[in-house]
Amino acid sequence: MTSSYKELLQQREALELAIVQARNNEISAAVSQVRELVAGFGLTVQDVFPGRARKAASAKVASKVAAKYRDPATGKTWTGRGKAPKWIEGRDRKPFTIA
Incomplete structure (x- = not known):
């Protein structure tokens, strides 16, 4: 059984919404996990992103x-x-x- 064009568009919209929601949920969980690790180990920006903090600090x-x-x-x-x-x-x- 084939779906109509309009049905497929509705399915695509629902799927795109589900994708955005799933991504946001996973990002939120990942950020929480990273924050826990950073706090647990007492990490600094330099530890996590070596070379990046120096460039920002030494900008002319x-x-x-x-x-x-x-x-x-x-x-x-x-x-x-x-x-x-x-x-x-x-x-x-x-x-x-x-x-």
């Missing part, structure tokens, strides 16, 4: 660079890094230098 902090050039007409500034703004592009930069 972006620092601001002082402006080197100022447009006297608008007061806009530029650090001299990256693409030059239109107000200085292709011009001699000496007159725009901030003392």
Whole structure:
């Protein structure tokens, strides 16, 4: 006996819902088990994920660079890094230098 297209779609929706629920239940159980193991053995992030904690801790902090050039007409500034703004592009930069 074959099912109709609509019946199959309903079965697929029910199956997809069951899959999502089963996955969520298993993830929840796995997370609980991992938390118990971590707490039981006193593990740290470095123990569980070696190399990962160091990268996060040693990430560079972006620092601001002082402006080197100022447009006297608008007061806009530029650090001299990256693409030059239109107000200085292709011009001699000496007159725009901030003392």
